[in-house]
Amino acid sequence: MMQQYQVGCTKRLVDLPVRWFGLVLLAVASVLVMLPASARAASLTYAATPQAVVFGQTVTVTGTVESTDPADPAGPGRDVIVAFEGVDVATVTTEGDGRFAATFTPEKSGAVTARLADGTTGAAVPVAVQPAVTLKVLSKSVFGSATLDVTVAPGTWTGPATATVIHHSKVVASVSFTVQSATQRLRVPLPGVGAFTVRVTLPAANGLAQRVASVAFTVKGPRIAVGSRGPAVRALLTQLRRLRFRVPGISSTLSRNAADSIMAFQKAYGLPRTYVFDADDWRKLDVASVIRARYAKPTVHIEIDKRRQILMVVKYGKPYGIICVSTGATGNTPEGRHRIMWKAYAAYTPYGNTFLFWDMQFYPRYAMHAYPFVPPYPASHGCVREPTWVAPWTYNQSFTGETVYVYR
Secondary structure: OHHHHHHHHHHHHHHHHHHHHHHHHHHHHHHHHHOOHHHOOEEEEEEEEOOEEEOOOOEEEEEEEEEOOOOOOOOOOOEEEEEEOOEEEEEEEOOOOOEEEEEEOOOOOEEEEEEEOOOOEOOOEEEEEEOEEEEEEEEEOOOEEEEEEEEEEOOOOOEEEEEEEEEOOEEEEEEEEEEOOOEEEEEEEEOOOEEEEEEEEEOOEOOEOOEEEEEEEEEOOOOEOOOOEOHHHHHHHHHHHHOOEOOOOOOOEOOHHHHHHHHHHHHHOOOOOOOOEOHHHHHHHHHOOOOOOOOOOOOEEEEEEOOOOEEEEEEOOEEEEEEEOEOEOOOOOOOEEEEOOEEEEEEEOOOOOOEEEEEEEEEOOEEEEEEOOOOOOOOEOOOEEEEOOOHHHHHHHOOOOOEEEEEO
């Protein structure tokens, strides 16, 4: 009896641990099944696109959660929390292949991070946010200025800014200004005509990155003739004076005398001689530089170009004043180096009982003098006709004995 009891007792003692071991395995398996996917061992990779945005634009974070346990492949159901500058901005769940995507709208520059529920966190990804800038051209004028509205978002952005004006691929002007409100009025110079680009630069400030915005536009010069009025006329006369053409004054109305200045410009640069300033003339004016004198010495002299039908008062090797003239109709105005033989406010003409005013003889029976109308072509008997309104100026600039060059 004792032996049987021991045997039975031994059997029951052996069976008991086996049953408990099975229960423990079952419990462990149940716990593993109940654990959330995000708590399983995994690695996290992601990127932010784009990494530079304008205020108001969205950033998309895309990535993959991969298991580090071969027995536990990546799959759906893992929660990914996306944060920007330490603040949670989105929570998404991975798809079947472990991929995820989240979108948010940052309001300043900072870093994006993503993490799993178990605390696994990926590397920080920088995102630069630039202020939104809109440029609106309100007005523009040839050889004048442009007025623009600069609108910045967020409206709280304030600080110094710079505007550069680009013309013919070169920076032709730069203006510094301060943004003090959501919309700032800006005026920039336009030294020319044709295509321009205004580029506004806002430096990094107020938690936002540097922003460069630009606007391109074209400025067209109007057709200008005798009687035309407006700022374009004033701009034209100012530029003609800059190029050393004599003008009767700077005005907003084109006078008959000022038309002679246009004629001098057209003659000097080989343009159609029309007395009317149109698109071709504006284009030339936009790129024109002061024409060159043919002779450098004497330091003060006069040059008469029969081909171009212009007269230049030259000082120190450069044109000091340029006017339109009309030489001999038959080409008989004598060429070469001459000198002013005498000067007279009025002198008899050999071609009738009339006076020549502001007369300066530079060759026997040939002189420079005033004439009521100077045509675009050679029309005189051989003298050099000057417009009456400008002849006194030429007369007062010159002296007896001064060198006069005549050439073609």
